[in-house]
Amino acid sequence: MIKLSDIKNKYRFDVVGTVKKASKNIIVLGLETRPDRDLDEFIGGNEELENWWFSGHKKYFSPRIDELLTELEKIDPKIKPISGYSDSIQLKKLAVMSGIGNQGRNTLIINPFFQSRLRLVAVETCIEIKSTGRGIYSQVKNSRCEECHLCEMVCPPKVLNNYRLINKEKCIAYRQLVNRTSNLRRCSLCWEACTRNKYWVKEIQLRYKEIIERMLPENENLYPQQISPPH
Ligand code: SF4
Ligand code: SF4
Numbered sequence: 001m002i003k004l005s006d007i008k009n010k011y012r013f014d015v016v017g018t019v020k021k022a023s024k025n026i027i028v029l030g031l032e033t034r035p036d037r038d039l040d041e042f043i044g045g046n047e048e049l050e051n052w053w054f055s056g057h058k059k060y061f062s063p064r065i066d067e068l069l070t071e072l073e074k075i076d077p078k079i080k081p082i083s084g085y086s087d088s089i090q091l092k093k094l095a096v097m098s099g100i101g102n103q104g105r106n107t108l109i110i111n112p113f114f115q116s117r118l119r120l121v122a123v124e125t126c127i128e129i130k131s132t133g134r135g136i137y138s139q140v141k142n143s144r145c146e147e148c149h150l151c152e153m154v155c156p157p158k159v160l161n162n163y164r165l166i167n168k169e170k171c172i173a174y175r176q177l178v179n180r181t182s183n184l185r186r187c188s189l190c191w192e193a194c195t196r197n198k199y200w201v202k203e204i205q206l207r208y209k210e211i212i213e214r215m216l217p218e219n220e221n222l223y224p225q226q227i228s229p230p231h
Contacts, residue, residue: 002072002129011064015111015118017098017132025129026082028091028098029068030111030118031060039119040186042177061121072127079125091120099133102142106151106190107165110142116191139163151190154201156208160190172215179216187215 007027008016015030033039033056041056065081072079082090092109095101100118101111108116141163152160157170168174172187189204189211204211 011068017100018129019098028122032117076125076127093137105145115194150193154189
């Protein structure tokens with residue numbers, strides 16, 4: 001039986017979990033996004049690159065996944081990745097099922113060590129591996145988020161409410177993708193909030209106009225009536 005600690009160490013992942021799904025085993029692999037390794041980086045929407053793509057994932061996940069698949073294909077030739085941003089909802093569910101974390105108010109996976117900074121991919125295989133979590137998906141409210149609310153408070157368009165993204169079209173990170181902006185830093189306020197405090201939130205609220213102009217340079221008047229002044 002393959003040991004998860006071997007996968008984690010050999011292929012340099014920060015967390016590894018597994019879950020059984022029908023006759024398959026899913027290996028969920030997580031890497032921390034951080035200043036020197038921006039997994040949310042994306043490129044596109046400019047004259048040179050008409051379509052955007054997730055360059056951060058490509059740079060940091062792909063080499064590890066390629067190495068892992070090359071090795072495990074020797075045991076299971078049908079092993080395949082089930083990853084990518086279009087699968088992000090499924091990935092979050094798999095992460096909860098495999099015990100990597102719970103979903104937070106910012107809708108991301110909250111891991112006890114990495115908080116909201118894990119980004120995920122998964123591979124599906126018939127190789128026998130022991131499951132790590134309870135194998136059940138539930139949106140359990142966690143005690144830390146119950147007390148906190150910082151992500152909801154800092155979000156400029158106020159699209160986070162009670163553990164849900166209530167209006168995807170107004171989320172700045174989503175707009176940065178669909179508007180094909182050439183800006184390479186996605187809005188990260190809601191996951192940065194996990195390690196901040198209410199003073200940081202106040203400071204961000206005072207800079208909403210400048211922040212939005214930087215994040216959505218072609219839509220600088222997008223939110224004026226929706227942004228409440230800080231109290
Ligand atoms: S990415 Fe930005 S706009 Fe979207 S939910 Fe998070 S803080 Fe709000
Ligand atoms: S900022 Fe606070 S409420 Fe939001 S996800 Fe992080 S811990 Fe939970």
